[in-house]
Amino acid sequence: MPLTVHYVLAMMLWSSLPKLPVPPLKQTCDRYLAALEPIVDSEMLKNTQELVKEFQAQGGVGDRLQKGLEHRSRKTDNWVGCSMDRFNFPKVEQLNCHIQFCITTSPVLDLSFGFVVSTLQVCVLCCSETLPIEYLGGKMLCMNQYYQVLCSCRIPGIKSDSVVNYALNKRPPSHITVVHNYQFFVLDVYNSDGTTLTVDQLYIQLEKIWNSSLQTNKEPIGILTSNHRNSWGKAYANLIKDKTNKESVRAIQKSIFTVCLDAPMPRVSDEMYRTRAAVQMLHGGGSRWNSGNRWFDKTLQFIIGEDGTCGVIYEHAPAEGPPIVALIDHVVEYTKKSEMVRTPMVPLPMPKKLRFNITPEIKRDIEEAKQNMNIMVHDLDMKVIVFSHFGKNVPKSYKMSPDAFIQVALQLAYYRTYKRCCATYESASLRMFKLGRTDTIRSATSDSANFVKTMDDPVKQNTEKVALLEKAVKAHRAYTDMAIRGQAIDRHLLGLKLQAIEDLSALPDIFMDTSFAVANHYNLSTSQVPAKTDCVMCFGPVVPDGYGVCYNPMEEHINFAVSAFNSCADTNAARMVQALEDALVDMKTLLDQTPKAKL
Template sequence: PNPITAAPAMAVPSKLLKPVSLTKVASRYLIHQDSLPKLPVPELRQTCQRYLAVLEPLVSDEELEHTRTLVADFMVPGGVGERLQKGLERRARKMDNWLSDWWLQSAYLEFRMPVVVYSSPGVVLPRAEFQDRQGQMRYAAKLIAGVLDFKTKIDNGTLPVEYMVGKPLCMNQYYQILSSCRIPGPKRDMVVNHSLGKAPPTHVTVVHNYQFFVLDVYNSDGTPLTVDQIYMQLEKIWNSSLQTNKEPIGILTSQHRNTWGKAYANLIKDKTNKESVRAIQKSIFIVCLDAPMPRASDEMYRSRVAVQMLHGGGSRWNSGNRWFDKTLQFIIGEDGSCGLIYEHAPAEGPPIMSLVDHVVEYTKKSEMVRSPMIPLPMPQKLRFNITPETKKDIEKAKQNMNILVQDLEMKVIVFSHFGKNVPKSYKMSPDAFIQIALQLAYFRMYHVCCSTYESASLRMFRLGRTDTIRSTSMDSLRFAQAMDDPTKTKVALLQKAVNAHRVYTDMAIRGQAIDRHLLGLKLQAIEDLTSMPEIFMDTSYAVALHYSLSTSQVSAKTDCVMCYGPVVPDGYGVCYNSMQEHINFSVSAFNSCAETNAAKLARGLEEALLDMRALLEQTPKAKL
C-alpha cells in the first residue's frame, strides 16, 4: 500500500498539539481494529496444490514426483494434515490473529543472527542541504520536531486510516514503532513497548561520539519543545561530547544475539549501566549525530550512505554510534547524509515510510520565529562503567562488525529511464513488471531461476503482518527462457508472467498464499508434540525456503530507498521504490560468496527493464 502522508500542518501554537489522553484514543483505535476481519486459514487442499505449482520451476522432475507423493500422504482424509489444519482453525477462532505471535517469535525474536545487515532495514533519505555542524544540528532539530508532530497524530488518534484495494488496513504497527525496543535474551529476545504504560516516555536518546544523552522533548505542561529549543539542546550535547576516546558501548548491540544476550546480562549487573540502558530502551526514538564518512564520488555516494545507514561503516566510523536494538534510529551525518535504520520485529516498512514522508515534508517547512527562550536544563549524559569483561566484549564486537562490513556489497542505483509511468501505460502492474525484470536479470546471470521472496502486506486483517509473494512461476521462467531466443514470440509470454505475478499478489494480500499457512501447520505440529510431517523434512521444502532473491517494494512519496542484506549466504537483497519517472533500487550481496555480485545484478536489472520496454514498444498497443 502507498503510505499516506498527512497534509503539512499549518504553523499553529504548539499548545494546540497537546497530546490527548490514551483512553480517548484507545476507544477510537479499538473500534477500527475490531471492525477488521480476522486472518483466514486457507483450505488445506488449495495450499498443497499451490505448493506443488510453486515448486515446479524450482526442483527437478524427480524431486517434484517425490514431493507429490509426500503431499498426497499429508492430505489423506483423517490424516496428519487434516489434524493439523483443524488445530490451526481452532487457534484462529480463539485468537485475534492465529499467525502474528508465532511470526514475531519465529521470524524475529528467535532469530539469532545479528540484527545488523541480517534483519534491520536501512533507509537512505535525499541528501540534505548542509555541509557543517550547525546545519546538521538544525536539520536534526527539525527532524525531531517532525517525528513529535507525527507522534501527536498517533497519540490523539488523528492518523488517517490507510486503505488497500478499497479495504481499510490494520493500523496497529503505528502504535509499536515509538518508545519500543528489542531486549536480548540468552536464547530468545523480547520487544518492550513503553508508550502504553502509565507514564509514557518524554525523552529521545541522542548519540554523538559514542556517547548517549537523554534529551527531554516535552515541557512540563505536555507541549513539545520548539525547533529552536531542540537546536539549543543539541548544541549542548555536541559541546559536551567532543572527546572521542570513549568506549563504543553501542557496538555491543551489533553482535550475534546469543553473544549479546550474555554480554547484556553482564553489562546490566552494574546499577549505573542498568539505568543508562533502561533510559535508551525507554526513549521515544534515537537520533545518531554521525561523524562524516570518507568522501565518495557522486556515483558511489548513495551506496556509501546506504551502508552507513545499515551498519555505520565499521568500528573506525559510526558503528559504535548506534543502539541497534532500538526500533527507530534516525541518522544524520555532518556531510548531509541522512536516513534511518529500524529494528524489524515490531513493524514492516510501510508505517515507517509513512512516518518518513511526514518528517521529510515537515523539515521543508519554514520555521516560525519564537521567543522568549526559556532556559532549559542540561540534557543528561548516560554513564557506563566498563568492566574488563565488557571491554573484551566490545573488542570482540568491533572485530565481528568489521568482518561484516567488509563482507557486505551494496549497490544503490537510480534507474532514470522510466518509472511507474511505462508499465502503467501498457496497463501492467509496475510492481509485477519490476519483479519479472528481476527474474529475467537473475536468469541471464545463472541460467536457472531461484526461489524468490517478495513481501505482501496482510494488513487488511487484524494484527496482520506479511506473507510471501512467490515471484518465480512457470510463466516467469518461460518468459526468461524465451527473451534471448530470436525464434520465440515474447510479448504474450511477458504479459502472462506479469499477470501471474499480479494474481499471486492478489491472493497473498487476501490471506490465501501458501507460506504462512505451511509455517502454521509446521508450528502446530511442534506445539502438538507430534513427529514432524515428512513434507517439512523434504529437500523440496528446503529449496522453496532458500530465498536467493529476497525482495521488497517499499513505496514512499519521498525520493528515498530502503536497503537490507541478503537472507541467505549465496543470495541477494533487493529493495525498490518506484517513483513516477524513475526507480530507486538497492541490491546487496556478500563478498564472501564467489557466485554473487550485487553490481552485476544491478546492471542486469537495468538492462532487463530496458529490454522489456523495447519489447513492448515494438508491439502495437492494439495487439497487447
C-alpha cells in the first residue's frame, strides 16, 4: 500500500502549480470598502474609510504587514496555510459537514460492503499513480486534499487541535473501523500481499460484526467526540491515560475511514423524511439514538441506517467538499451495479472489538457530552427541500450563471425577511494554487443590494428590474472569478491580521473596527456543492443569529438544506426556505414576463 510513495510523486507533479499570490494591499483595501457598502451604515463606512486610508499609507502599519506576508509567501508553498485544524469549534454542526443521499433498495450490509469496496477502489487509485488529475478551465488543480481525506483524523488538544494523516507513515493503515450499537471494531481490508479483501469476504466480516454487536453497548464512548473542543480535549487526555483505551483510540484514528451502522430512527412523514435524514447524518439524533455511534473527529465516516438511508459525514479541517463529492459519485455508481455472486473462501479471523475501560471520571465526561449533544440537537433547526420548479436549466437559458442566480435569490430572500442586507459567505476554491483551500465570495454587493431593494417596488418598470438583476448576477460571477484567481479579500485580511498578531503588540485599528466585526458576522453562510449524485449537503450556521445554506443545482431541480438555531427568535429555517422558493420563482417570472430578457 505505497501511498507515501505516491504522495511524494504527486507532490512533485503539483510543484508545477503556481503559489497563491499575495494581492496588492491597495486592491484589497478598496475591495474591502466596496464589500462594506451594502452592509454597514454611512457613518460606520465613513469612519472605516479613514482607518483604511491610514492603514494602507506608504510606510505605515499595513505596508509593513504586507511586506511580512510577501516574505512568508516566498518561504512557504502557501502563505495562508491549512490553519483550520488549529481552531477549536464548539459545535458538531459547525465542525462537521455531511452529504446525505438515499438508497433504499438494498439491505444495510449490502450497502455497507458496497461503500467499503468502492471507497477502497479510490484508495487504490491514490496508492497507485492513477488518480486522475482534475482541471478547471484547462488549468490543473491541486489534488492534495484527496490525500488528506483517507487515513486522517483530528486529534484534540487542551489548547488547540491538530490533524494527523497516517497514510504518510512508513506502514500506512490497512484497516477500517466499523461501529454498531456504540461498539467499535477493527476490520482489516488488505491481505498480506497488498490486495483488498473480496466483496464476499467483506460481506462476511461485516456480518460477523453485526451479529456480535446486536446488544447496545451501555457506554457510547464515541459521543465524547461531540463535546465542546476544550472539554473533549481534557476528557481525551484523561481517556488515553489507560493503555487499553489509548490503543483503541489510536486504532480508530489510524483507520482508513469509519463505517457507522445505525439503529433505525423514528418514522416520520414523507415530507419530513429528507430533513430527518439530514440531521441524522449530521449529529445522529441525540444520545438516545445514534450520536454515540460516531467518532466525529474522523475525517470520513459512512453512515448506513437500517431503513437504507445513507450518507457521509466528514470532518472539515483536512479537506473541502469537492473531494468528498467526487468520492460519493464513485460510491453511488458502484452501488448501482448488480450483485456479485459470492464464492467459497478461506475463513478469516473475527474482526477485533475495541475495548474501553470506563472509570467514574470518564463516565462523568460521557454524561456531560450526552447533555451537551442533546442541547445541540434540540437547538438545530433544519429544513431540507427539493425545489422542483426549475434547476440549472432556467438561469442557463437566460445566459446567467446558475450559482450567481441562486446567490442573488438568497439576497432577495434575506432582504424580504429582514429589510436589510447582510454579510454573506460563499466558499470559493483556491485549488488552482499549490495546497490551495478556499477564499470567500462575498455575495452581498452594491449591485445585489440595488436589485433586491428594487424588486418589489411597484413604481419601477420590469425592464429596469431585469437590468439590475443581470448586473447583480454578473457582479457575483466577476467576484467568483476574482476569488478563484486568488484575488479576493478575506484570506488576505486574515493573513494581515495574523501577521499583526505575530509582529505587533497591538492589533491595528482596522481589525478592531465595528465594520470589520460586521463584515465577518456571516448571517448567511452558504456553499454550492454540485454533484452528479442527486444528494444534498448540510451544515450549521456559523453565527447564533444566522443561517447555513447549502445547495446542489441539478438540471431541472435544486436540492437545498437550510439551517438555523431554535435559540434565536429571529431565525427560522422553514421561513427562510419559503422566502428562498418565492424569490427564485419571482425572479424567473420577472424574466419570463419581460420582453428581450430571454437571449
